[in-house]
Amino acid sequence: MSFKVTEDYIKDLKQMLESKDPSISKSLVGLHAADIAEILTSFDIKEVLELIESLPKNKLPDTLIYLDEDLREEVLNTLTGIEIASLVSDNMNTDDAADIISELSEEKKHTVLSNIDDLEFAKDLADLLTHAEGTAGALMAKELVKVNKNWTVLRCVKEMRRQAEEIDVVHAVYVVDDDNILLGSLSLKKLLTTPTKTEISEIFEKSIRSVTSTTEDAEIARIMKKYDLFVVPVIDEIGRLLGRITLDDVVDIIQEEADSNYQLMSGLSDEVSNDDGLFQTTKARLPWLLIGLLGGVLTSTVISGNESELILLPQIAFFMPLIAAMGGNVGVQSSAIVVQAIANSTLQKNIWRRLGRELGVGLFNGLICASVIFFYSWAMGQGFLFALAVGSSLLAVVLFASLFGTAIPWLLDRYNIDPALATGPFITTTNDVLGLSIYFAIANALL
Amino acid sequence: MSFKVTEDYIKDLKQMLESKDPSISKSLVGLHAADIAEILTSFDIKEVLELIESLPKNKLPDTLIYLDEDLREEVLNTLTGIEIASLVSDNMNTDDAADIISELSEEKKHTVLSNIDDLEFAKDLADLLTHAEGTAGALMAKELVKVNKNWTVLRCVKEMRRQAEEIDVVHAVYVVDDDNILLGSLSLKKLLTTPTKTEISEIFEKSIRSVTSTTEDAEIARIMKKYDLFVVPVIDEIGRLLGRITLDDVVDIIQEEADSNYQLMSGLSDEVSNDDGLFQTTKARLPWLLIGLLGGVLTSTVISGNESELILLPQIAFFMPLIAAMGGNVGVQSSAIVVQAIANSTLQKNIWRRLGRELGVGLFNGLICASVIFFYSWAMGQGFLFALAVGSSLLAVVLFASLFGTAIPWLLDRYNIDPALATGPFITTTNDVLGLSIYFAIANALL
Numbered sequence: 001m002s003f004k005v006t007e008d009y010i011k012d013l014k015q016m017l018e019s020k021d022p023s024i025s026k027s028l029v030g031l032h033a034a035d036i037a038e039i040l041t042s043f044d045i046k047e048v049l050e051l052i053e054s055l056p057k058n059k060l061p062d063t064l065i066y067l068d069e070d071l072r073e074e075v076l077n078t079l080t081g082i083e084i085a086s087l088v089s090d091n092m093n094t095d096d097a098a099d100i101i102s103e104l105s106e107e108k109k110h111t112v113l114s115n116i117d118d119l120e121f122a123k124d125l126a127d128l129l130t131h132a133e134g135t136a137g138a139l140m141a142k143e144l145v146k147v148n149k150n151w152t153v154l155r156c157v158k159e160m161r162r163q164a165e166e167i168d169v170v171h172a173v174y175v176v177d178d179d180n181i182l183l184g185s186l187s188l189k190k191l192l193t194t195p196t197k198t199e200i201s202e203i204f205e206k207s208i209r210s211v212t213s214t215t216e217d218a219e220i221a222r223i224m225k226k227y228d229l230f231v232v233p234v235i236d237e238i239g240r241l242l243g244r245i246t247l248d249d250v251v252d253i254i255q256e257e258a259d260s261n262y263q264l265m266s267g268l269s270d271e272v273s274n275d276d277g278l279f280q281t282t283k284a285r286l287p288w289l290l291i292g293l294l295g296g297v298l299t300s301t302v303i304s305g306n307e308s309e310l311i312l313l314p315q316i317a318f319f320m321p322l323i324a325a326m327g328g329n330v331g332v333q334s335s336a337i338v339v340q341a342i343a344n345s346t347l348q349k350n351i352w353r354r355l356g357r358e359l360g361v362g363l364f365n366g367l368i369c370a371s372v373i374f375f376y377s378w379a380m381g382q383g384f385l386f387a388l389a390v391g392s393s394l395l396a397v398v399l400f401a402s403l404f405g406t407a408i409p410w411l412l413d414r415y416n417i418d419p420a421l422a423t424g425p426f427i428t429t430t431n432d433v434l435g436l437s438i439y440f441a442i443a444n445a446l447l
Numbered sequence: 448m449s450f451k452v453t454e455d456y457i458k459d460l461k462q463m464l465e466s467k468d469p470s471i472s473k474s475l476v477g478l479h480a481a482d483i484a485e486i487l488t489s490f491d492i493k494e495v496l497e498l499i500e501s502l503p504k505n506k507l508p509d510t511l512i513y514l515d516e517d518l519r520e521e522v523l524n525t526l527t528g529i530e531i532a533s534l535v536s537d538n539m540n541t542d543d544a545a546d547i548i549s550e551l552s553e554e555k556k557h558t559v560l561s562n563i564d565d566l567e568f569a570k571d572l573a574d575l576l577t578h579a580e581g582t583a584g585a586l587m588a589k590e591l592v593k594v595n596k597n598w599t600v601l602r603c604v605k606e607m608r609r610q611a612e613e614i615d616v617v618h619a620v621y622v623v624d625d626d627n628i629l630l631g632s633l634s635l636k637k638l639l640t641t642p643t644k645t646e647i648s649e650i651f652e653k654s655i656r657s658v659t660s661t662t663e664d665a666e667i668a669r670i671m672k673k674y675d676l677f678v679v680p681v682i683d684e685i686g687r688l689l690g691r692i693t694l695d696d697v698v699d700i701i702q703e704e705a706d707s708n709y710q711l712m713s714g715l716s717d718e719v720s721n722d723d724g725l726f727q728t729t730k731a732r733l734p735w736l737l738i739g740l741l742g743g744v745l746t747s748t749v750i751s752g753n754e755s756e757l758i759l760l761p762q763i764a765f766f767m768p769l770i771a772a773m774g775g776n777v778g779v780q781s782s783a784i785v786v787q788a789i790a791n792s793t794l795q796k797n798i799w800r801r802l803g804r805e806l807g808v809g810l811f812n813g814l815i816c817a818s819v820i821f822f823y824s825w826a827m828g829q830g831f832l833f834a835l836a837v838g839s840s841l842l843a844v845v846l847f848a849s850l851f852g853t854a855i856p857w858l859l860d861r862y863n864i865d866p867a868l869a870t871g872p873f874i875t876t877t878n879d880v881l882g883l884s885i886y887f888a889i890a891n892a893l894l
Binding site: 160161246285325365 | 485636640672674698701702710714725735742743744762769770771780808820845883
């Protein structure tokens with residue numbers, strides 16, 4: 001019941017593949033397409049194509065749906081438009097089929113669409129492909145069960161039976177008028193418990209939450225999460241029912257959003273996967289390292305500008321990395337809170353109140369850290385004034401980094417730039433430079 | 448159709464509350480409980496209680512379900528066990544009710560359970576409360592539709608009608624035998640399209656994916672995501688059907704997991720929310736800052752140990768923060784990749800191959816960055832040997848941080864410690880210390 005892809009299983013499969021063992025097909029036939037897709041990611045493309053060859057024909061469409069996007073692109077490249085047309089026509093849902101076709105070149109897209117026999121299906125796909133990526137229109141599926149408000153319960157059940165033939169799971173029954181305008185939904189419970197002659201208009205639920213085809217991914221996710229929806233209907237500008245989006249799509253959106261925030265924070269641009277080549281991995285990381293390098297060069301300029309001070313009092317150098325690092329740490333903490341609040345739309349709109357609060361926390365933490373370092377430095381015999389300079393610099397840097405870390409992501413968001421950009425290497429680097437400037441200024445004044 | 452909580456709305460509500468305007472109740476009655484819950488988070492507890500007073504009685508249970516946990520705890524503290532018993536008995540699902548009751552003190556739990564009139568409901572709740580937090584047993588709901596394999600389609604529809612009375616949404620119809628052992632599921636489609644005298648045993652789907660009551664949250668999320676499940680049945684050790692978990696719960700798990708990784712990475716321990724007090728916010732941030740401080744003290748020791756070198760050649764100080772910061776940046780990049788791979792269970796089990804790859808990327812990026820800084824330093828007239836020392840130190844630090852950043856989270860995971868701990872302040876700090884040691888060692892050797 002619960003098969004798990006293990007290293008041993010992969011090893012066995014590799015051996016069977018090498019020795020051209022015909023029982024390989026038998027080994028795969030019982031597996032869920034999601035498992036097959038997972039297994040395929042452990043092989044190189046030549047082996048993947050051989051394995052696909054030995055797959056039972058009816059497993060291939062589902063396997064493609066679950067397959068890692070990069071690998072799928074490689075597989076699709078080896079197939080003709082006509083072959084892909086027959087694959088997507090084989091029981092695939094419109095959203096999955098559109099997903100696959102959208103990855104193809106314009107020319108191949110055309111070949112696929114014109115080779116699909118089921119005209120309704122082809123029309124649905126062509127329609128889905130017109131919507132911009134990242135919107136409800138591109139995410140939705142056309143498969144849904146809808147009934148007319150003027151029908152009786154009996155007719156409704158009959159029609160549902162007919163429509164259900166083409167649909168795996170009935171998530172919701174939508175009620176529309178003669179112009180296909182979405183009016184509401186019908187609960188299965190009502191349908192099961194109402195006399196068969198009752199008219200739908202008497203029993204359907206009129207309040208229904210919907211999104212329009214241009215609603216963006218993040219907003220769809222927010223709505224479905226907030227109101228605990230398993231499925232949400234998609235309408236056009238005048239309210240006509242176009243399709244529906246299910247919660248599993250939203251799970252993917254949430255996961256992608258979280259991954260991308262995490263990556264931005266760790267200084268990785270672009271999607272990076274484990275299987276990317278050396279060049280791609282380098283490309284994803286180098287820009288951030290170069291920003292860091294630039295920051296480092298700036299700090300070196302700040303320090304060299306204060307060389308005379310350093311020569312007089314080499315101790316100053318001892319705490320330079322500490323001051324720089326603490327500014328970075330505090331900055332990241334403050335900015336992460338704001339970024340997360342923006343992502344969850346829980347940011348209090350009053351930025352002044354938030355800045356005040358951050359200043360309070362910064363003052364508190366800054367005082368504690370500054371006292372620790374003051375006493376440490378004093379105890380090490382570095383002199384009262386010097387210890388005071390280090391301690392007060394640290395306090396100033398912590399306060400400054402709190403404000404800076406709070407304000408920057410908020411400002412970026414105001415100007416519609418992804419606030420997550422402000423976290424990670426960017427904020428650490430900026431705080432390095434500013435922290436050291438503060439340190440030298442205070443040391444200059446006190447010593 | 449789509450109400451949005453705005454600042455203006457909150458302001459109006461605050462004014463109505465102050466002037467004890469009785470129409471406040473009318474303003475809230477049309478709203479979705481999720482919206483009311485969102486609105487309440489903008490008020491302090493005294494106002495929240497007043498607002499709850501003016502809520503229509505039937506809105507309160509749902510509002511409690513959607514309410515922020517901290518705020519809910521405060522509200523529940525003001526209610527008696529008997530009041531809570533009547534709230535949860537009012538149409539609440541078992542999983543939501545158990546969620547609320549689990550937050551109460553042992554004594555209050557007992558009062559609530561013993562004051563619920565519906566004995567079946569109370570039994571279900573008591574049962575749910577016995578499962579450990581973070582497991583399928585604690586997450587599941589008892590509400591489900593199940594049919595016996597020996598029934599006919601006709602009897603099945605009748606029974607479903609009866610069971611559906613108590614259930615909002617029918618996610619799946621489970622098939623069990625006389626001992627309540629889960630055998631499979633029945634698609635609505637089959638039910639709608641099969642003659643009414645057919646026996647269920649002839650038409651139900653025998654392959655079904657389930658979890659046991661002890662399965663952990665993360666594993667449930669992995670299974671439901673991987674196989675695109677909207678609902679998964681929960682069974683006990685011998686296969687008896689206990690309850691079901693729906694995808695909306697998994698959405699919460701994924702979001703929490705992502706948030707907690709993000710927070711660990713930004714140096715925030717514990718759940719931190721926008722509404723936490725100064726003390727709690729400080730508590731969540733201070734430990735990481737103290738770790739950073741300790742790292743800073745260690746770097747200061749490393750530097751002071753090389754004071755004689757610094758006095759001879761103060762230029763060395765110019766690039767100290769750069770070396771430290773770059774080690775941190777590279778370390779975070781490498782560790783983030785591993786942490787994410789572990790979270791998504793895509794980590795290749797062969798750590799040597801991964802270390803080799805990271806070394807390759809590190810060599811590539813390190814060479815680029817080292818060349819940049821070598822030529823910069825040389826161009827600034829700091830001498831060939833000095834430029835070489837800085838450049839080669841940077842290369843060594845990048846290589847070392849790549850290996851270190853890869854190995855540490857992997858090692859933590861091996862010993863069942865959350866690998867995300869290795870990211871953020873921890874890895875930056877460690878790399879600061881090690882980076883500077885390398886820098887001084889190389890400078891010592893070359894200059």
